[in-house]
Amino acid sequence: MAGLRPIRYAAAAALAALLVACFAAGAWAHAVLVRSTPAAGGSVPAGELAFELHYNSRIDAGRSRLTLTGPGHAGTVLPVRAGAVPDELRAAATLAPGAYTLRWQVLATDGHITRGDVPFTVTGP
Ligand SMILES: [Cu+2]
Structure with a gap:
């Protein structure tokens, strides 16, 4: 049971890193x-x-x-x-x-x- 926790943290950290990378690349931006x-x-x-x-x-x-x-x-x-x-x-x-x-x-x-x-x-x- 205790083994699940680190995996969940790793998944959350990976997701956060992905979001930061997307925003840093400006992938969301229309050209203004x-x-x-x-x-x-x-x-x-x-x-x-x-x-x-x-x-x-x-x-x-x-x-x-x-x-x-x-x-x-x-x-x-x-x-x-x-x-x-x-x-x-x-x-x-x-x-x-x-x-x-x-x-x-x-x-x-x-x-x-x-x-x-x-x-x-x-x-x-
Ligand atoms: Cu756009």
Whole structure:
């Protein structure tokens, strides 16, 4: 009878270790946009613009999509580049003045897709 107790403790410890490992890996996290360049509602000068999107978890850049909608309401799919770190996406475009929206759709490593918009303004010279 006394022999059962250590086994139960070992099972509980193993379960606890597994839970900690899952949470540490961020396996539960959908990707949420933490900050971006340009910032939502921000403005940037016309010309070449480097987009940077930072998320709260790792992103599969190859299965993520960035679409830029400009003043003419035409959407352009931007080539997505992986960032310097796994929770970042990058893209670049040359923009004329006007109101734009960057629509992002990303695949997080937990297999869930999230979407959002970053509206911003490009100002003239
Ligand atoms: Cu998720």
